[in-house]
Amino acid sequence: MCTVNLITGGAGFIGSHLCEALLERDQEVLCLDNFFTGRKANIQHLLGNPRFELVRHDVINPIVLEADRIFNFACPASPVHYQHNPVKTIKTNVMGALNMLGLAKNVGARILQASTSEVYGDPAVHPQVESYWGNVNPIGPRSCYDEGKRVAESLFFDYHAQNHVDIRVVRIFNTYGPRMLVNDGRVVSNFVVQALCNEPITIYGEGNQTRSFCYVSDLVAGILRMMDCDDFTGPVNLGNPAEFTIQELADLVIELTGSASELVFKDLPENDPTRRQPDITLARERLGWEPSVPLRDGLAQVIAYFDALLRQSNDMPD
Ligand code: NAD
Numbered sequence: 001m002c003t004v005n006l007i008t009g010g011a012g013f014i015g016s017h018l019c020e021a022l023l024e025r026d027q028e029v030l031c032l033d034n035f036f037t038g039r040k041a042n043i044q045h046l047l048g049n050p051r052f053e054l055v056r057h058d059v060i061n062p063i064v065l066e067a068d069r070i071f072n073f074a075c076p077a078s079p080v081h082y083q084h085n086p087v088k089t090i091k092t093n094v095m096g097a098l099n100m101l102g103l104a105k106n107v108g109a110r111i112l113q114a115s116t117s118e119v120y121g122d123p124a125v126h127p128q129v130e131s132y133w134g135n136v137n138p139i140g141p142r143s144c145y146d147e148g149k150r151v152a153e154s155l156f157f158d159y160h161a162q163n164h165v166d167i168r169v170v171r172i173f174n175t176y177g178p179r180m181l182v183n184d185g186r187v188v189s190n191f192v193v194q195a196l197c198n199e200p201i202t203i204y205g206e207g208n209q210t211r212s213f214c215y216v217s218d219l220v221a222g223i224l225r226m227m228d229c230d231d232f233t234g235p236v237n238l239g240n241p242a243e244f245t246i247q248e249l250a251d252l253v254i255e256l257t258g259s260a261s262e263l264v265f266k267d268l269p270e271n272d273p274t275r276r277q278p279d280i281t282l283a284r285e286r287l288g289w290e291p292s293v294p295l296r297d298g299l300a301q302v303i304a305y306f307d308a309l310l311r312q313s314n315d316m317p318d
């Protein structure tokens, strides 16, 4: 029997790469999305595949479907998008998790939650290990996302303890790659698009805050290993431990694009985490996983993607 995978948020950046990877395994894919930040263009090339189906649906409402495996990825991930309608972001995280866990319980599916490094907030422990409980402002501008994801983790572990639902929880660190939105607002897409357009590169704060960037193909490989792994609920960190300052990222983007962009410094958003780096010892030990794509190589892919996209839109008649 062919495995049926339900991917919520399947038309988004990571979700669409996951759909692709599961189809490459000759499995069935039900891609569910409300198209808030997802796009049909991300999955257009999959529509002709008989193993692929698209369902337009909002996870805050219950749905009845048959699936063997559920990947719960529905939620805007860029601070600009998740802060646009914070109440909706909380609903998506909490009601979405409840609805998908209820579905998993009813149909006996294994279910994986796309959690986040944001559960660690502005971390007082560095690098971040799974046993660290985090430092999150419960009433700040990021809390709709951070606390929403923390409640979702609680729900996953409560459904596991109370109802024996077969859960998997991955804490994803900053991931980048083709199919991020041009107006996504996240740092990699912002810098690459600004550099390609020779517009000023917007560094928030002094640029000495750090992030650790994971290329999407590495992340998808880790997600699949986690879903395939028996007897391991997580939570497990998935990310690339190579840590860069935002200034270093800007310099690298300028070097790789050969851009004439200058750097401009803007206010640092409230509660912006100062440092972030995953400790991936657990993923190495339990999943035999670690990322292999260096930032320089991944950025080259993203630059080529946005370059083609921007040229295409410039060629379009008004
Ligand atoms: P994305 O915004 O590209 O994808 C999110 C997808 O979810 C979109 O297709 C969107 O339309 C859909 N969606 C949003 N609300 C929905 C709802 N109520 N009902 C149905 N669909 C809905 O973001 P992404 O980077 O692909 O992130 C995917 C998941 O991974 C998110 O859950 C995010 O929190 C998590 N994550 C991502 C990162 C990262 O660096 N990209 C880091 C940590 C966690």
Ligand code: UDP
Pocket: 078, 079, 174, 185, 186, 187, 188, 190, 191, 202, 203, 204, 205, 209, 211, 246, 268, 269, 272, 273
């Ligand atoms: N950032 C920046 N310029 C931008 C967008 C983001 O300097 O145009 C900074 C942001 O303040 C943060 C880091 O880059 O310190 C990563 O931001 P992103 O929104 O990509 O992800 P997150 O803050 O959720 O890790």
